Amino acid sequence: MKILEDLLKHLTPSEEALREVIIGAHWTTVLTRGCGLASTLGDHHPHTGPSVRDAGKLTERGVAELMNLAHSEKLLEASIGMATINSLVEIDEERYSEVNAFDVLAQQGEGKDVAIIGHFPFVPKLKKIARNLWIIEQRPHPGDLEAERATDILPRCQVVGITSTSFINHTLESLLDLCRDAFVMLLGPTTPFTPLLFDYGIDALSGTQVVDENRVIRHVKEGATFQQIHHAGVRLLTMTK
Numbered sequence: 001m002k003i004l005e006d007l008l009k010h011l012t013p014s015e016e017a018l019r020e021v022i023i024g025a026h027w028t029t030v031l032t033r034g035c036g037l038a039s040t041l042g043d044h045h046p047h048t049g050p051s052v053r054d055a056g057k058l059t060e061r062g063v064a065e066l067m068n069l070a071h072s073e074k075l076l077e078a079s080i081g082m083a084t085i086n087s088l089v090e091i092d093e094e095r096y097s098e099v100n101a102f103d104v105l106a107q108q109g110e111g112k113d114v115a116i117i118g119h120f121p122f123v124p125k126l127k128k129i130a131r132n133l134w135i136i137e138q139r140p141h142p143g144d145l146e147a148e149r150a151t152d153i154l155p156r157c158q159v160v161g162i163t164s165t166s167f168i169n170h171t172l173e174s175l176l177d178l179c180r181d182a183f184v185m186l187l188g189p190t191t192p193f194t195p196l197l198f199d200y201g202i203d204a205l206s207g208t209q210v211v212d213e214n215r216v217i218r219h220v221k222e223g224a225t226f227q228q229i230h231h232a233g234v235r236l237l238t239m240t241k
Contacts, residue, residue, distance in 0.1 A: 001167075001170055001172060001173050002173065003172060003173055003197070003200050004070055004071065004167065004170075006196060006199075007085065007192060007194065007196060007197075008067060008068065008070070008085070010194065010196055011067060011085065011088045011089070012088075016032045016033050016063045016088065017032065017033075017063075018030075018031075018032055018058075018059050018061075018062060018063045018066065019031035019032065019059075020059065020217075021058045021059060021066070021080060021083075022217060022220055022221060023040060023052075023076065023079070023080070024040060024220035024221055024222075024223060024224070025040065025223040026039070026040055026220075026223065026224065026225050026226070027039065027040055027189070027220045027224070027226070027229065028040045028076075028079040028080055028082075028083045028220075029083055029216065029217060029220045030066065030080060030083040030084040030086075030087045031087060031213070031217075032063050032084065032087040032088055033087065033088065034086075034087045034088065034089075034210065035087060035210040035213045035216060035217070036082075036083040036084060036085065036086030036087030036088070036089075036210075037083060037086055037189040037190070037208060037210065037216070037220075037229075037234075038079045038080075038082035038083035038086060038168065038189065038190040039079060039164075039165045039168065039188065039189065039190050040076070040079050041075040041076065041078070041079050041165060041168050041169065042075060042076055043074055043075050043076060051074055051075075051076040051077070052074070052076050052077055052080070053074075053077070058080070063084060063088070066080060066081060066084040067081055067084040067085050067088065068081060069081030069084070070082050070084075070085060070167065070168075073170075075168055075169060078167075078168040078169070078170070079168055082164075082167050082168055082190050082192075083190075085192055086190070086191075086192055086193075089192050089193055089194050091193045091209055091237070092193075092195070092239075095195065095239050096193065096237040096238060096239045097237070097238055097239075098235060098236065098237060098238075099236075099237075099238040100206075100236055100238070101120075101122070101161070101185065101187050101206035101236075101238060102122035102125060102126065104185060104204055104206065104238055104240075105122070105126060105159065105161055105185060106125070106126060106129050108159045108183045108185075109126065109129060109130045109133075109158070109159040110129050110130070111129075111130070111131050112130060112131055112157075112158040112159055113130070113131055113132045113156055113157045113158055113159070114126065114130040114131075114132065114133045114134070114157060114158070114159040114160070114161075115133075115134045115135075115136060115150075115153050115154055115157045115159075115160050115161070116133070116134070116135050116136070116160075116161040116162075116187075117136050117137075117150065117160070117161065117162045117163050117166065117175060118135075118136075118137065118161075118162070118163030118165065118187065118188070119135055119137050119141050119144060120161075120163075120187065120188075121227070123135055130159075134149070134153045134157075136149055136150050136153060138169070147171075150175060150178060151178060154175065154178035154179055154180075154182070155178055155179075155180055157179075157182050158181075158182055158183065159182055159183045159184075159185075160175075160179050160182045160183070160184050160185070161184075161185045161186075161187050162175055162176075162184065162185070162186055162187065163187055163188050163190075164186050164187060164188040164189075164190035164191040164192075164207065165188060165190055167190055167192075168190065173200075176200060176201050176202070179201060183203050183204075184201060184202050184203050184204075185202070185203065185204040185205070185206055186202050186204070186205050186206065186207075187206050187207075188206070188207060189207055189208040189226065189229075189234070190207070191205050191206060191207030191208075192205075192207075193205055193207055193209070193237065193239055195239070195241075198241045202241070203240065203241045204238060204239065204240045204241065205238065205239045205240075206236070206237070206238045206239075207236075207237060208234040208235065208236060208237065209234060209235045209237055210233060210234050211233060211234065211235055212232070212233030212234075213233070214233075215232045215233035216229060216232065216233040216234060218232075219232045219233070
């Protein structure tokens with residue numbers, strides 16, 4: 001993805017120490033100068049080969065190699081790559097606010113046609129506000145639409161929220177191409193907090209900043225969901241174009 005290539009070009013990892021790689025049930029954490037989070041996505045057919053090549057030796061590979069794993073077709077490796085990227089991105093404190101993604105989507109989507117790629121906890125509340133709300137998922141919950149429906153749903157929407165796991169499965173650019181004139185928000189802890197993404201038609205970024213590294217690491221190792229980590233060492237942030 002060009003968006004990913006540009007993101008990697010703007011990072012300078014050469015002098016950074018790779019402290020640790022942690023792959024939890026729900027979240028992957030990489031420690032360099034910061035603590036980066038990304039969703040843990042696994043491969044559906046692990047018997048075709050190792051999900052993570054060089055497992056057990058990742059900290060010997062260096063930061064530059066690990067962040068380039070974001071290109072990998074192996075989902076677990078791509079998760080490591082995105083967590084590494086997020087550990088390196090420096091958040092401009094003058095550009096973000098501690099605003100929940102739901103509040104932005106509710107304001108932008110009131111009375112409009114809205115689509116969300118990914119199933120988020122705020123979906124029931126958003127349904128009461130939007131004129132129409134479609135949830136599109138690769139693994140649909142009851143009432144969700146399958147991923148293939150994005151082609152016909154997204155072009156008709158005025159507001160679109162896209163899970164940042166689309167970086168990991170390399171679907172982000174194809175989804176953005178469908179959004180046309182919509183207000184687009186990238187959602188979730190995998191989101192890199194860099195204004196570079198605004199050059200690709202994204203209007204708002206909603207994600208997390210780790211503020212208590214030790215608490216977050218402990219929760220990741222013990223299989224915490226995002227709802228559990230939310231109150232254990234991270235801040236929810238939003239950056240707008």
